[in-house]
Amino acid sequence: MIEIVGLTKKFGDNVVLDELNLSIEKGETKVIIGRSGCGKSVLLKHIVGILKPDKGTIYIDGQDIYKLNEKEFNKLRLKIGMVFQGGALFDSLSVWENVGFILKEYSSLSDKEIRERVKESLALVNLYGIEDKMPSELSGGMKKRVALARALCIRPQIILYDEPTTGVDPITADIINELIDELHDRLNVTSIVVTHDMKSAYKVADKIAMLYQGKIIAEGTPDEIRYTHDPIVHQFITGAAKGPITSILKT
Amino acid sequence: MNNQIRNLGQRLIAFIKFIDGVSRLALETTFWIFLPPFKKQRFFYQCKKIGVDSLPIVSLVGLFTGMILALQTAYLMKKLSSEIYIASIVALSLTRELGPVLTALIVAGRSGAAITAEIGTMTVTEQVDALRTLGTNPVKYLVVPRFLSLTFMLPILTIYSDLVGMFGGYLICVNRLAIQPNMYIYTTFDTLVNKDVFTGLIKTIFFGMIIALVACYEGLNVEGGAEGVGKSTTSSVVKTFILIIIADCFFTALFYFFWH
Numbered sequence: 187m188i189e190i191v192g193l194t195k196k197f198g199d200n201v202v203l204d205e206l207n208l209s210i211e212k213g214e215t216k217v218i219i220g221r222s223g224c225g226k227s228v229l230l231k232h233i234v235g236i237l238k239p240d241k242g243t244i245y246i247d248g249q250d251i252y253k254l255n256e257k258e259f260n261k262l263r264l265k266i267g268m269v270f271q272g273g274a275l276f277d278s279l280s281v282w283e284n285v286g287f288i289l290k291e292y293s294s295l296s297d298k299e300i301r302e303r304v305k306e307s308l309a310l311v312n313l314y315g316i317e318d319k320m321p322s323e324l325s326g327g328m329k330k331r332v333a334l335a336r337a338l339c340i341r342p343q344i345i346l347y348d349e350p351t352t353g354v355d356p357i358t359a360d361i362i363n364e365l366i367d368e369l370h371d372r373l374n375v376t377s378i379v380v381t382h383d384m385k386s387a388y389k390v391a392d393k394i395a396m397l398y399q400g401k402i403i404a405e406g407t408p409d410e411i412r413y414t415h416d417p418i419v420h421q422f423i424t425g426a427a428k429g430p431i432t433s434i435l436k437t
Numbered sequence: 438m439n440n441q442i443r444n445l446g447q448r449l450i451a452f453i454k455f456i457d458g459v460s461r462l463a464l465e466t467t468f469w470i471f472l473p474p475f476k477k478q479r480f481f482y483q484c485k486k487i488g489v490d491s492l493p494i495v496s497l498v499g500l501f502t503g504m505i506l507a508l509q510t511a512y513l514m515k516k517l518s519s520e521i522y523i524a525s526i527v528a529l530s531l532t533r534e535l536g537p538v539l540t541a542l543i544v545a546g547r548s549g550a551a552i553t554a555e556i557g558t559m560t561v562t563e564q565v566d567a568l569r570t571l572g573t574n575p576v577k578y579l580v581v582p583r584f585l586s587l588t589f590m591l592p593i594l595t596i597y598s599d600l601v602g603m604f605g606g607y608l609i610c611v612n613r614l615a616i617q618p619n620m621y622i623y624t625t626f627d628t629l630v631n632k633d634v635f636t637g638l639i640k641t642i643f644f645g646m647i648i649a650l651v652a653c654y655e656g657l658n659v660e661g662g663a664e665g666v667g668k669s670t671t672s673s674v675v676k677t678f679i680l681i682i683i684a685d686c687f688f689t690a691l692f693y694f695f696w697h
Contacts, residue, residue: 256574263572264572268567270563271563272562274566274567277562292572
């Protein structure tokens, strides 16, 4: 279980996260929606410890993650897989070296054994025979799936997805959505998906939370969010140009 | 006037922040150098990229520097009828000053810029963040091998550049100034003492550290996209050049006053 308590983060005068509270149950897929630049990715980066908050904390399985030393934190990180928006594959390494990165760095497995594990992880995301390709030879959708395979290679208990369907065509987006669902069911992982793609949110979410002005302003099942009376959430999910979000921006 | 003072103040603060950042990176790098696991392959790969791949340009610059130095010295020495001292002056100038500094500037322009651009691109495409999520410290993975290989390879490249430069001087002196080959070689090595070679080489160890730390620091602190990478790369080369020249002056003075 992940519990985020009073998380506050400022960049200069800009308050990105403002006393944010959120909890994610074990095995749950929580989708966090919000406008671009509202702090969704910043929130994910706090969960993996890339960023440190100004105030507040995060508990993972009851452990305050900011009280852990570097070694303990690195151990915890191995329970968490993160899929970055653009894939963030290492350009200088081939697909199998990317996917098997952790095994190559920290295990005593031979290259042959690592390649076998990599093949298994790639099969989980329906990719075959691309182990020796370089990231520059892959399409956007393939890169995202390889990034997911890299996250899966360590068999994580938690997977964080940063805009998994952004920048890919609708069919690839749906394939990725199905993959998220399938992995959730097969591996029973806890997932946090950050997106502004509502189709994706409705498809994969157990629960949806909306981040607005640094706080979670609404949380509920996909149906509760779909039929909400909250004008801010309603404007966002319907994608209307006029409404409380844009009128606040104008003033 | 107020604006100029403010501008100057901002530049000063930025410079202090830069020195603070590089110093912290130096401490962190020292810490990670001694912490296992040690991956030799990454060190050797960087040695090849930084050292072996720089050989053609270092050879070219070294050879021409030696030739130019011989010609320029000959201009004066001929007037004094002391052509025999050209070999000594070429050897001393190269080992004590030109070899170390020119090699460091070439490597800074070639490898330092490449390091900033590579790490900078990794930063803006979230590859550095991805490293962290995979339980890998970016300083250990990216900075340590580059730091060690630059510190190790720059002295070797300098020795090579010194020798090529002396060969350049030899070509000019033997072919154009009618100095006997044996005489040139004898005068070269008769003049040089250990101190000349070592003061040059000690400087290059520090130049290597400066290039690695500044290049990596600029790369890890890129802001923005492609434009940010470009800016940081330029800034990395400029700052490295300035720091190398300052460090050179400092060490030359230090050796002059304290190493008799």
